[in-house]
Amino acid sequence: MKEFTPTKKRYLEVRKLTEDLCKPLNEEDLTIQPIEDVSPPKWHLAHTTWFFETFILIPHYHNYKVFNENFNYIFNSYYENKGKRILKANRGNMSRPSAQEVFDYRKYIDAKIIEVIEKDYFDIPKIGFFLELGLNHEQQHQELLVTDIKYILGNNPLLPAYNKPFEMNEYSQDDTYTSFKEGIYEVGHGSENFFFDNERPRHKTYLHSYKIMNRLVTNSEYLEFIKDGSYSNFNLWLSDGWAWLNNIKISKPLYWHEIDGEWHYYTLSGLRRIDPNAPVTHISFYEAEAFARWAGKRLPTEQEWEVAASELANCQNANLLNLDKLQPVNKSNKNNQFIGDVWEWTNSSYLPYPNYKKDDGALGEYNGKFMINQMVLRGGSCATPVDHVRITYRNFFQTDKRWQFTGIRLAENG
Ligand SMILES: [Fe+2]
Numbered sequence: 001m002k003e004f005t006p007t008k009k010r011y012l013e014v015r016k017l018t019e020d021l022c023k024p025l026n027e028e029d030l031t032i033q034p035i036e037d038v039s040p041p042k043w044h045l046a047h048t049t050w051f052f053e054t055f056i057l058i059p060h061y062h063n064y065k066v067f068n069e070n071f072n073y074i075f076n077s078y079y080e081n082k083g084k085r086i087l088k089a090n091r092g093n094m095s096r097p098s099a100q101e102v103f104d105y106r107k108y109i110d111a112k113i114i115e116v117i118e119k120d121y122f123d124i125p126k127i128g129f130f131l132e133l134g135l136n137h138e139q140q141h142q143e144l145l146v147t148d149i150k151y152i153l154g155n156n157p158l159l160p161a162y163n164k165p166f167e168m169n170e171y172s173q174d175d176t177y178t179s180f181k182e183g184i185y186e187v188g189h190g191s192e193n194f195f196f197d198n199e200r201p202r203h204k205t206y207l208h209s210y211k212i213m214n215r216l217v218t219n220s221e222y223l224e225f226i227k228d229g230s231y232s233n234f235n236l237w238l239s240d241g242w243a244w245l246n247n248i249k250i251s252k253p254l255y256w257h258e259i260d261g262e263w264h265y266y267t268l269s270g271l272r273r274i275d276p277n278a279p280v281t282h283i284s285f286y287e288a289e290a291f292a293r294w295a296g297k298r299l300p301t302e303q304e305w306e307v308a309a310s311e312l313a314n315c316q317n318a319n320l321l322n323l324d325k326l327q328p329v330n331k332s333n334k335n336n337q338f339i340g341d342v343w344e345w346t347n348s349s350y351l352p353y354p355n356y357k358k359d360d361g362a363l364g365e366y367n368g369k370f371m372i373n374q375m376v377l378r379g380g381s382c383a384t385p386v387d388h389v390r391i392t393y394r395n396f397f398q399t400d401k402r403w404q405f406t407g408i409r410l411a412e413n414g
Pocket residue numbers: 047077137141
């Protein structure tokens with residue numbers, strides 16, 4: 001395996017972006033947890049720091065003094081190997097420690113990690129990998145910060161804006177598909193660059209011939225689905241999806257508001273009219289799957305998506321995390337949106353690849369233990385840090401989740 005040696009510059013850049021994302025927030029915004037899925041921004045700031053302290057400083061830094069003995073209990077997320085922790089639903093109950101104490105914690109850990117980077121700790125086996133993992137972990141939390149901040153502000157009755165409005169593009173939409181022949185293809189991560197263990201091993205897969213859409217499904221197309229009465233047509237829905245729909249009684253994507261007969265949505269730059277040509281987002285797997293059935297198509301499998309993206313994705317001009325935007329936008333003629341804008345629901349369960357081996361200990365808890373009851377999403381979103389996503393990247397969420405930037409690309413047989 002390649003030896004990773006992250007630089008001080010890269011470490012500081014990643015850490016700074018996390019703090020920059022929190023700059024428009026006040027202390028109350030930093031502390032609340034409106035639903036269990038949405039963690040307080042203050043918790044993300046501390047938990048990402050705890051990760052470096054727990055996996056690098058405590059085991060390897062000579063005579064390391066823990067910043068605060070209580071922090072393992074309140075900032076451990078889900079690592080059974082690292083001891084007892086608070087319930088996830090209680091993360092918003094912490095008015096203490098204050099935001100200032102959390103920023104002090106970040107400073108304390110940063111100083112120690114910079115020493116690790118500058119003083120030849122790279123001799124320790126795997127320490128470079130753990131540093132790189134810590135940075136990639138922090139980038140994952142940067143995306144969660146964006147979507148959690150959106151949920152916090154988008155459920156505030158005043159719908160406050162987080163950033164400034166941005167211009168909408170005026171591109172026309174075409175509806176073309178690219179065909180792929182049946183045959184044996186290879187998928188999975190194969191290079192020496194950083195990867196998460198769930199992307200390996202690279203392996204062969206057999207695909208029947210299929211076609212995949214050259215863009216994402218738009219708001220105007222999704223509006224047609226709504227207007228056609230699809231949220232009350234049980235024929236379109238999986239049984240689980242129909243039960244979910246009737247339980248929470250929804251009839252539109254998260255953040256959509258109908259005001260005086262006009263559809264609006266909450267964006268991080270405030271409430272605005274829906275852009276008809278922008279990709280639909282904030283929908284569950286159930287909604288994506290029902291939409292595909294309504295359209296006479298289906299969702300691609302993750303293997304179909306990866307084979308198509310390997311050939312077609314244009315990563316330049318991808319709409320990834322940009323503090324001035326943070327919203328999916330309609331496509332330019334040169335961008336088929338495989339990378340960026342929205343995570344694309346696939347019709348693939350999140351399962352181990354052939355010959356996948358879960359690591360022993362805490363590292364094995366990072367991905368492997370979640371390979372149950374979730375679906376794979378591909379391609380990154382407008383909240384994914386620019387150097388974080390790749391074609392082999394496997395994101396995963398439960399079928400009812402809507403607070404991530406999730407959307408739809410259609411496929412069909414033959
Ligand atoms: Fe985490």
